[in-house]
Amino acid sequence: MSLKAAIAGVGAYRPGCPVTTEDIHRKIYDTTGYRVKNALVERLTGVRTRHYRGSDEQSSDLAVNAAVCAMERAGVSVEEIDLLIFAACSQDVTEPATANIVQEKLGAKNAQVLDVKNACNSFLSALDVADSHIRAGKSQRALVTVGETLSLGIDWNIRSSADVKSRIGSLTLGDAGGAVVLEGVPAEEGRGLLATGFRSYGEKWRLATVLSGGSMYRFSEEHSFFRCQPKGLRDAAYELIPNIVKEVLDSVGWKAEDVDLCCGHQVTKEMICGLSKRIGIPTGRQMVTVTECGNTAAASIPLCLDQAYEQGRLTRGAKVLLVGGAAGFSVGVVPLIL
DSSP, X not given: OXXXXXXXXXXXXXOSSEEEHHXXXXXXXXXXXXXXXXXXXXXXXXXXXXXXXXXXXXXXXXXXXXXXXHXXXXXXXXXXXXXXXXXXXXXXXXXXXXXXXXXXXXXXXTOEEEEEOBTBTHHHHHHHHHHHHHHTTSOXXXXXXXXXXXXXXXXXXXXXXXXXXXXXXXXXXXXXXXXXXXXXXXXXXXXXXXXXXXXXXXXXXXXEEOOBTSSSBTTOSXXXXXXXXXXXXXXXXXXXXXHHHHHHHHHHTOOGGGOSEEEEOOSOHHHHHHHHHXXXXXXXXXXXXXXXXXXXGGGHHXXXXXXXXXXXXXXXXXXXXXXXXXXXXXXXXXXXXO
């Protein structure tokens, strides 16, 4: 029997208490003595709060907490998971794959495990991999997990308004875990992942970076912080994402107004609204988590799915569009029916 992947359960984990814009300003002042005025970070990005991990919480811990939630909602046991993917910008260690650590903490002894890394599109790329495994008959039930500890990449050495504006991207970062359980369903059923569309533009890789940890700047503290060019990223997103979304929607016979729920990667509130308008998604059908959780990279979309679940919007038969733009620069689009 031919199978495809369908979402059986979603989960998320938000560590600690909310960190407000005022807390961010206070942290900068305590570090350098510079006082940020007029709620600048919130005015420019729409981010009111975000969450930071506890000192004893690793990326794997955030993923595990979200995974437990997703499995409970799916009504499956950890023994039933035969494919476990960890997909995030963050990781516990350079070697081995963080998925192995997640596997140990969950007790997922029956699962093949691996990491999928594609910046903020790691989650979408992992969905694509899991769907391919299920369609090929190599897996029946997959668990895709995310654990982002992005607060470790914030450079608090800010001494001017110019520093704030140049590092505004890092000041919106938040930590979070996310997870989905995917199960194989007959291909002729209406629900499940309908298609996946990915496009990459490697010439734009310098727009957002953390350069340390690899062969280029192996142990460099100077290059261990997140750096980005907000205008360049925004321009790339507005130029490249809408056309690819249209191509994928055309391939499955949808129009933008057919989408019941759009879950996109969350960078700023302005970008969510701007991209939705360019794509043609009707107002009110976009999930917005960036205002309360900040930019959580690959955890953004599972956070949206979790929020939609809690609001009762993940109903059977709903048409859901997942959209991501990531450092690299890459675009990912996944339409599915619940």
